[in-house]
Amino acid sequence: MLNTDLKLNEKVFDAKVEQIPIRKGFGEGLLAAGEKDLQVVALCADLTESAQTIFFKEKFPNRFIELGVAEQNMASVASGLAAMGKIPFITSYAMFSPGRNWEQIRTTICYNNRPVKIAGSHAGISVGPDGGTHQAIEDLAITRVIPRMVVISPCDALEAKRATEAAAMTDTPVYIRLARERTPVMTTKRTPFEIGKAQIFWKTETPKVGIIATGALVYQALLAAKELEEGGVEVEVMNLSTIKPLDAGAIISLAKKAGRIVTVEEHQKNGGMGSAVAECLAQNHPVPMEFIAVADQFGQSGTQAELLKHYGLDKEAVIRAVKKILKR
Amino acid sequence: MELTDEKLNKLKEKANDIRISLIEALLTAGSGHTAGPLDMADIFTVLFFHTLNHNPKKSDWPERDRLVLSNGHICPVLYSTMAHAGYFPLSELKTLRKFGSRLQGHPHRDFLPMLETSSGPLGSGLSQAVGMTLADKIDHGLTSSRRIYALLSDGENECGQTWEAAMLAGKEKLHNLTAVVDRNNIQIDGYTEDVMPLESLSDKWRAWNWHVIEIDGHNMEEIADAFEAAKGIFEKPTVIIAHTIAGKGVKEFERDYRWHGKPPNAEEAAMALSELRTLGGKIKSEHQ
Numbered sequence: 232m233l234n235t236d237l238k239l240n241e242k243v244f245d246a247k248v249e250q251i252p253i254r255k256g257f258g259e260g261l262l263a264a265g266e267k268d269l270q271v272v273a274l275c276a277d278l279t280e281s282a283q284t285i286f287f288k289e290k291f292p293n294r295f296i297e298l299g300v301a302e303q304n305m306a307s308v309a310s311g312l313a314a315m316g317k318i319p320f321i322t323s324y325a326m327f328s329p330g331r332n333w334e335q336i337r338t339t340i341c342y343n344n345r346p347v348k349i350a351g352s353h354a355g356i357s358v359g360p361d362g363g364t365h366q367a368i369e370d371l372a373i374t375r376v377i378p379r380m381v382v383i384s385p386c387d388a389l390e391a392k393r394a395t396e397a398a399a400m401t402d403t404p405v406y407i408r409l410a411r412e413r414t415p416v417m418t419t420k421r422t423p424f425e426i427g428k429a430q431i432f433w434k435t436e437t438p439k440v441g442i443i444a445t446g447a448l449v450y451q452a453l454l455a456a457k458e459l460e461e462g463g464v465e466v467e468v469m470n471l472s473t474i475k476p477l478d479a480g481a482i483i484s485l486a487k488k489a490g491r492i493v494t495v496e497e498h499q500k501n502g503g504m505g506s507a508v509a510e511c512l513a514q515n516h517p518v519p520m521e522f523i524a525v526a527d528q529f530g531q532s533g534t535q536a537e538l539l540k541h542y543g544l545d546k547e548a549v550i551r552a553v554k555k556i557l558k559r
Numbered sequence: 560m561e562l563t564d565e566k567l568n569k570l571k572e573k574a575n576d577i578r579i580s581l582i583e584a585l586l587t588a589g590s591g592h593t594a595g596p597l598d599m600a601d602i603f604t605v606l607f608f609h610t611l612n613h614n615p616k617k618s619d620w621p622e623r624d625r626l627v628l629s630n631g632h633i634c635p636v637l638y639s640t641m642a643h644a645g646y647f648p649l650s651e652l653k654t655l656r657k658f659g660s661r662l663q664g665h666p667h668r669d670f671l672p673m674l675e676t677s678s679g680p681l682g683s684g685l686s687q688a689v690g691m692t693l694a695d696k697i698d699h700g701l702t703s704s705r706r707i708y709a710l711l712s713d714g715e716n717e718c719g720q721t722w723e724a725a726m727l728a729g730k731e732k733l734h735n736l737t738a739v740v741d742r743n744n745i746q747i748d749g750y751t752e753d754v755m756p757l758e759s760l761s762d763k764w765r766a767w768n769w770h771v772i773e774i775d776g777h778n779m780e781e782i783a784d785a786f787e788a789a790k791g792i793f794e795k796p797t798v799i800i801a802h803t804i805a806g807k808g809v810k811e812f813e814r815d816y817r818w819h820g821k822p823p824n825a826e827e828a829a830m831a832l833s834e835l836r837t838l839g840g841k842i843k844s845e846h847q
Binding site for chain 2: 294298304310314317338342
């Protein structure tokens with residue numbers, strides 16, 4: 232059942248559950264952070280509306296910088312702003328930032344130790360009709376590998392807002408991964424949030440499998456958990472929104488309790504959240520694992536549902552993985 | 560600040576001392592770049608001993624001007640100038656590129672926090688200087704008096720990011736920003752006009768709405784005047800294209816691109832130091 236301690240959205244399993252794009256939560260969080268701290272500045276590379284900096288721009292035009300289509304420049308300009316005490320948020324599609332400007336992020340932000348916040352929208356395969364060029368499914372791998380970088384992949388718009396506000400208050404570089412499409416809202420304003428803290432969204436007494444999910448696919452994991460429970464299979468679902476630093480304590484504890492782990496993410500299997508969990512468990516408490524992720528492929532155009540089904544990332548895929556791991 | 564004849568002579572002596580120190584450091588290091596550091600010694604000298612508003616005894620003074628070295632590989636001249644200016648002891652120069660040294664092969668703020676930026680990968684320094692200038696513009700508008708200096712190699716004008724930054728600085732009319740391009744005409748693979756022609760360089764910068772000043776990068780008076788003139792330009796950022804002689808100061812090294820990325824061996828260093836210590840044979844006995 233849903234973990235009542237976390238005050239989650241009780242209507243999450245309703246057919247008409249409220250759905251909001253995760254990136255919209257970022258836009259609201261950025262505005263809130265800007266209201267709270269005058270040092271917050273926003274940088275945009277020709278995607279003001281799409282990357283949701285528009286609210287901030289309207290309220291704080293003096294603290295908004297439009298750089299044109301120049302993501303490499305954006306990363307390093309932000310480093311310079313941070314050197315002077317600003318709290319810069321750089322925004323674009325994840326494919327271009329942190330994709331195109333990876334070296335600038337590594338050298339001028341992380342190596343330079345400047346607390347720039349990187350918001351990458353349109354992450355994951357469910358970007359949909361835009362097609363494979365715009366579907367960032369490598370971004371977790373390339374950001375979590377950089378020293379000093381904090382990596383957050385919020386599960387819904389409310390968590391994205393909280394993560395954005397929290398990121399503004401840290402003194403490290405942060406990458407926030409955002410999905411474009413409307414996503415069911417699983418949390419509420421009363422759900423606690425802390426960078427680096429994993430949460431058990433679906434709880435049972437004696438789980439046979441622990442499902443660790445991140446981003447919008449936490450919803451698919453919850454749907455799977457409910458259906459599995461109705462079929463007599465008990466599982467727990469963890470929302471792992473901070474990929475780095477990893478909440479090793481919570482992950483090891485789930486592995487000990489359930490004995491088997493299935494990870495679920497809208498990202499390449501290589502180097503993503505599942506890899507991070509595997510690195511942790513291999514060193515501390517090895518258990519059988521299955522990975523729901525993109526299998527070393529590029530995406531294509533389609534609806535969100537079509538793509539999740541085709542690449543094996545939906546509820547049915549999670550259920551298949553649970554059944555498979557139970558036979559191992 | 561007025562540049563008297565006496566001050567000019569002192570600056571010339573200082574530049575020579577800085578060249579001597581950086582050759583000594585490169586010899587001890589056994590690797591590193593020689594040509595760029597030698598040819599930028601005069602500009603570094605004017606900046607640190609005449610133009611910059613800074614305090615070597617209080618390197619984190621918030622009101623200081625900012626100096627961003629974009630082409631980090633010429634750090635022997637940065638370190639040597641900083642040591643002569645009093646940021647750290649001259650004796651530390653012999654630790655260049657050694658394990659645990661504050662003087663990393665390319666500048667790293669983790670090791671030497673008084674640096675404004677870590678650098679090495681080419682093409683990103685101007686962007687960082689633009690960010691620093693924008694921060695002052697956001698806080699103080701046109702009234703900010705702080706100057707931001709970005710030092711670039713000519714090879715960095717082949718990096719797309721340099722032009723992205725130039726475009727933004729022109730758009731934002733960042734008049735407190737002064738960039739210096741070390742136009743020494745060489746890069747690792749050869750002469751710039753063979754590797755990738757850059758001319759007309761000044762027209763390219765003008766096209767992005769920059770004020771362009773071209774100088775002889777070894778004439779102390781021209782260098783100082785250009786930095787001063789830039790302060791009088793309020794409509795746009797200024798770039799100083801400094802025509803320099805690669806390897807300047809050691810005849811054997813001058814204008815030869817092969818000195819871009821290697822240090823002198825013991826024999827070459829002895830010859831170079833002898834030339835520098837006798838001011839090219841003008842004085843008879845070497846003085847240490």
